[in-house]
Amino acid sequence: xxxxxxxxxxxxxxxxxxxxxxxxxxxxxxxxxxxxxxxxxxxxxxxxxxxxxxxxxxxxxxxxxxxxxxxxxxxxxxxxxxxxxxxxxxxxxxxxxxxxxxxxxxxxxxxxxxxxxxxxxxxxxxxxxxxxxxxxxxxxxxxxxxxxxxxxxxxxxxxxxxxxxxxxxxxxxxxxxxxxxxxxxxxxxxxxxxxxxxxxxxxxxxxxxxxxxxxxxxxxxxxxxxxxxxxxxxxxxxxxxxxxxxxxxxxxxxxxxxxxxxxxxxxxxxxxxxxxxxxxxxxxxxxxxxxxxxxxxxxxxxxxxxxxxxxxxxxxxxxxxxxxxxxxxxxxxxxxxxxxxxxxx
Amino acid sequence: xxxxxxxxxxxxxxxxxxxxxxxxxxxxxxxxxxxxxxxxxxxxxxxxxxxxxxxxxxxxxxxxxxxxxxxxxxxxxxxxxxxxxxxxxxxxxxxxxxxxxxxxxxxxxxxxxxxxxxxxxxxxxxxxxxxxxxxxxxxxxxxxxxxxxxxxxxxxxxxxxxxxxxxxxxxxxxxxxxxxxxxxxxxxxxxxxxxxxxxxxxxxxxxxxxxxxxxxxxxxxxxxxxxxxxxxxxxxxxxxxxxxxxxxxxxxxxxxxxxxxxxxxxxxxxxxxxxxxxxxxxxxxxxxxxxxxxxxxxxxxxxxxxxxxxxxxxxxxxxxxxxxxxxxxxxxxxxxxxxxxxxxx
Numbered sequence: 001x002x003x004x005x006x007x008x009x010x011x012x013x014x015x016x017x018x019x020x021x022x023x024x025x026x027x028x029x030x031x032x033x034x035x036x037x038x039x040x041x042x043x044x045x046x047x048x049x050x051x052x053x054x055x056x057x058x059x060x061x062x063x064x065x066x067x068x069x070x071x072x073x074x075x076x077x078x079x080x081x082x083x084x085x086x087x088x089x090x091x092x093x094x095x096x097x098x099x100x101x102x103x104x105x106x107x108x109x110x111x112x113x114x115x116x117x118x119x120x121x122x123x124x125x126x127x128x129x130x131x132x133x134x135x136x137x138x139x140x141x142x143x144x145x146x147x148x149x150x151x152x153x154x155x156x157x158x159x160x161x162x163x164x165x166x167x168x169x170x171x172x173x174x175x176x177x178x179x180x181x182x183x184x185x186x187x188x189x190x191x192x193x194x195x196x197x198x199x200x201x202x203x204x205x206x207x208x209x210x211x212x213x214x215x216x217x218x219x220x221x222x223x224x225x226x227x228x229x230x231x232x233x234x235x236x237x238x239x240x241x242x243x244x245x246x247x248x249x250x251x252x253x254x255x256x257x258x259x260x261x262x263x264x265x266x267x268x269x270x271x272x273x274x275x276x277x278x279x280x281x282x283x284x285x286x287x288x289x290x291x292x293x294x295x296x297x298x299x300x301x302x303x304x305x306x307x308x309x310x311x312x313x314x315x316x317x318x319x320x321x322x323x324x325x326x327x328x329x330x331x332x333x334x335x336x337x338x339x340x341x342x343x344x345x
Numbered sequence: 346x347x348x349x350x351x352x353x354x355x356x357x358x359x360x361x362x363x364x365x366x367x368x369x370x371x372x373x374x375x376x377x378x379x380x381x382x383x384x385x386x387x388x389x390x391x392x393x394x395x396x397x398x399x400x401x402x403x404x405x406x407x408x409x410x411x412x413x414x415x416x417x418x419x420x421x422x423x424x425x426x427x428x429x430x431x432x433x434x435x436x437x438x439x440x441x442x443x444x445x446x447x448x449x450x451x452x453x454x455x456x457x458x459x460x461x462x463x464x465x466x467x468x469x470x471x472x473x474x475x476x477x478x479x480x481x482x483x484x485x486x487x488x489x490x491x492x493x494x495x496x497x498x499x500x501x502x503x504x505x506x507x508x509x510x511x512x513x514x515x516x517x518x519x520x521x522x523x524x525x526x527x528x529x530x531x532x533x534x535x536x537x538x539x540x541x542x543x544x545x546x547x548x549x550x551x552x553x554x555x556x557x558x559x560x561x562x563x564x565x566x567x568x569x570x571x572x573x574x575x576x577x578x579x580x581x582x583x584x585x586x587x588x589x590x591x592x593x594x595x596x597x598x599x600x601x602x603x604x605x606x607x608x609x610x611x612x613x614x615x616x617x618x619x620x621x622x623x624x625x626x627x628x629x630x631x632x633x634x635x636x637x638x639x640x641x642x643x644x645x646x647x648x649x650x651x652x653x654x655x656x657x658x659x660x661x662x663x664x665x666x667x668x669x670x671x672x673x674x675x676x677x678x679x680x681x682x683x684x685x686x687x688x689x690x
Contacts, residue, residue, distance in 0.1 A: 001447040011450065011473055018451055019458035019468045026434065026469045035470035037434050039489065043384055047470060049485055051438035055477045089371065089382050093396035093483045096680075102346040105356065106363055113364035123364045124371045125380035125392060128356055130679040132400045138438045138483035140394055144384065334475040335441075 003335045011335060028152055031243065033082040033227060034143070036150050044150055046143040048079035054097075054134035056334075062178040065104050067205035068137075069111025075230065076141040077119050077209035078282040082228040084151040084218020085143035087121040087211060093138040095131030119211045149218045151286075156225035156244035160287035162307040163296070165210050167258040168233055172278015173267055174204030180266075196260040207282040213301045214284055222296050223286040232279040235329040238315055240285065247314045250307035250327060276317075277330035348680045356680060373497055376588065378427040378572060379488065381495050389495055391488035393424035399442075399479035401679075407523040410449050412550035413482075414456025420575065421486040422464050422554035423627040427573035429496040429563020430488035432466040432556060438483040440476030464556045494563045496631075501570035501589035505632035507652040508641070510555050512603040513578055514616055517623015519549030521612060541605040552627040558646045559629055567641050571631040577624040580674040583660055585630065592659045595652035595672060621662075622675035 003011055016030050027044075028036035034048035052058060052072055063071075073090065080087040092112065096105065116123060121141065177197050210228070217223040227240045233255070241248050252272055261271045275281075287309055288296055296303070307318075317327040348356055361375050372389075373381035379393035397403060397417055408416075418435065425432040437457065441450065461468060466486065522542050555573070562568040572585045578600070586593050597617055606616045620626075632654055633641055641648070652663075662672040 003441060003445065003447055003450065004443070006447055008473060011447070014447065014451065015454050015471075015473070019454040019461075026467055029467075029469045030471070035434070035436065037469060037487070039384060039388055039390065039433075045384065045390065045487070047434065047436055047485070047487065049436045049438045049470065049483070050472050051440055051474055051481065051483055053440050053474065053476055053481065056440070056475055088384075089380070089392065091380065091392055091394045091485060093394045095396055095398050095401070095481065096348060098349070100348065102348055102351055102356070102359065105348065106359065109360050109364040116364075122371055122374075124374045124382060125394065126360075126375070127395050128353060128360070128679065129396055129398065130401055131398055133478050136396065136398065136440065136481055138394070138396055140392070140436060140485040142382070142390070142392065142487070334473065 006335065008334045028150065032152050033079040034085070036083065036145070044145050044147045046080050046083050046085040046145055046150065047140065048076055049138065049140040050076050050079070052137040054136070063205055065107035066111035069108040070115040070206045072137045072139050073112045073115035074207045074209045074282065076139045077115070077121065077211055078207070078228040078230070080141055080143035081209050081211045081214030082226050082284060083143070083145060084149055084214050084223070084226065085145035086215060087119055087141050087143040089122055089124045089142045090116055091124060091126045091140045093127040095129050095136030097131045097134055100135065119209060145218065151218050151223050151226040153225055153227050153240045153243040156240060156246050156287040156309045157289065158246055158309055158311040160224050160289050160309040161293060161305050162248055162250065162285070162287055162309060163303040163305055164229065164233070164256065164283055164285045165213055165301065165303045166281070166283045167256045167261070168229060168281050168283060169261050169271055169274030169278050170200045170203035170258050171207060171280040172232070172274035173261050173264060174200035174202070175278070175280070176267060177201055178204065197264060199260045200264060204280060207280065209282055210284045216299060216301065217284070217286060220295060220299060222288055222292045222299070224289055226284055226286040229281045229283045229285050230279060232277040232330060233285065234276045234327050235279070236285055237327070238329045241313065241315050245313065247310040247312045248307050249310055249316050249318055249324070251318050253320045254304060254306045256304040276327070351680065353679045373495065377497050378424040379430070381428070381490070389490050389492045391425050391428050391430040391490055391495065392485065393421055394483065394485040395421050397482040399481070408550055410452035411456035414453040415460040415551045417482050417484050418457045418460035419552045419554045419627065421484045422460070422466065422556055423552070423573040423575070425486055425488035426554050426556045426559030427571050427629060428488070428490060429494050429559050429568070429571065430490035431560060432464055432486050432488040434467055434469045434487045435461055436469060436471045436485045438472040440474055440481030442476045442479055445480065464554060490563065496563050496568050496571040498570055498572050498585045498588040501585060501591050501632040501654045502634065503591055503654055503656040505569050505634050505654040506638060506650050507593055507595065507630070507632055507654060508648040508650055509574065509578070509601065509630050510558055510628045510646065510648045511626070512601045512606070513574060513626050513628060514606050514619030514623050515545045515548035515603055516552060516625040517577070517619035518606050518609060518612055519545035519547070520625070522546055523549065542609060544605045545609060549625060552625060554627055555629045561644060561646065562629070562631060565640060565644060567633055567637045567644070568631040569634055571629055574626045574628045574630050575624060577622040577675060578630065579621045579672050580624070581630055582672070583674045586658065586660050590658065592655040592657045592661070593652050594655055594661050594663055594669070596663050598665045599649060599651045601649040621672070
């Protein structure tokens, strides 16, 4: 059978059947942002790993190595943030092509180290090897959470309100600008920080893992379920709803978009299209029981209420006239033949 | 600067300078078989990661996918064994080329799962993505050791005796047989188990991580330093001596070789050549203070005394006539232009 017939998430289900089994020592296994592992009765270890392959996840024509190092760290820290954990340690495995110089490896690790240090995390080990073709990066981050505080994707209940931090879509639009070189020559984030397109590009190249917000949402017991927006709102909300066995209504006009995105010129899609299917924003998408809303509002976390969790398991997008349509996953699937994009509106 | 000018271990030193810093929470960081991380005052978490790239680490012409899955697990379990730890959890990140079928992924995970389960370990998470070229595997294994029991590479002292478990060289000879198809068509391990060359091939394709022996050597406090033989005796003994700031004498005729290896026909090197530079045997190389030898002999661990640790920092190989020569690292370096092999004797 072709893997493209199963898709990424079908393949993961199959791997779980073949290779994983239930154990009390791993109360959260495959399928959440990070695994939660019991080492002692009180402490839970969080563990997550992500692989980035040149030509699949990144292109050295559209990123500098410092930013790539930063991002390789940030996307993993974001998974720990989405569990409400504290990232502690990380390991890197690098497959390095012969075309790369020592100085380029230095730049990668400068970016990586600056990101992990900013979030209180330490590089403690790894592996380096040669790659025949292209740079290959695999990062593992280990974190901690008290057992009672780890937030899964499966805790959303009908009536919970749906929130997202920051704004969505900047990263997807930034990538399009980088690819199409809208606005002239491609430049690193430092050189473009004053322009609006520069801010979109910045967000794509150097995403901000919401470590502190995730932790505070967890310790204050405000969020009932949480996931980070890595594949796009449509896909990640789909994961959260599927694992919570619920549905959701999302109000299109409430989806937070930055001024930089709404005023950007020459983009192929309307701004909300990047929010729904662009991915790589690494904001936190979380649900809050109605009784906890008051508390959330005192926490100075930048978050917008965008919808509500429903008992009916469909995920629907409601437009400004109150008309709904199914919100199907339009984010990236590694093994489907094409990105299943559809125009929004 | 070219990475080949620095070599693998020069590059690792440079990464440590750029990206790692000392912390009391990581008493053992980059440079040992696994990192040791403090989570609570009493428990030490061990963490190790290894990347395997098609065309660099393996060739699908010489391995079946079940064996590849087994080996991807075993080489990481071996790193935990070499620290005297108990492997607990593992994560896999897979970059999968479009040519691979679902059934091949199943076979990989069947082998992987059978190996990790045999050693009491659970697959708890990971990542799957598409690869443009070739299969890419990254495995992280997490283990536990009591703080007082973790064995590093740096504890060897002059006068300690040097031991190695099992026999060395089978894996390197097995790989040569696979590559040259000595003895006819290449076959999977199951089909060749009755032949001597089959046993050499078995050892290459499905190495045995010495988890139980490593653990017993640690808890009995018999070993002062330990490493697993992944790059070849010459390289791995070099690492152990460098990190312990000592030297060693190895007696060539004491190096344990299997009957299968010594009686194999048509090999390019003498048997001891595979032991010194073949690598991938995944036996444990460890040092024992003289006062602990008696205890070791009661432990029914299959281990052979092959030399002695010296104050003088050179590592020397002593032949049967008592003549010595420097034993320089001849194992694999990912970034040097060639395997620096030299004929033995």
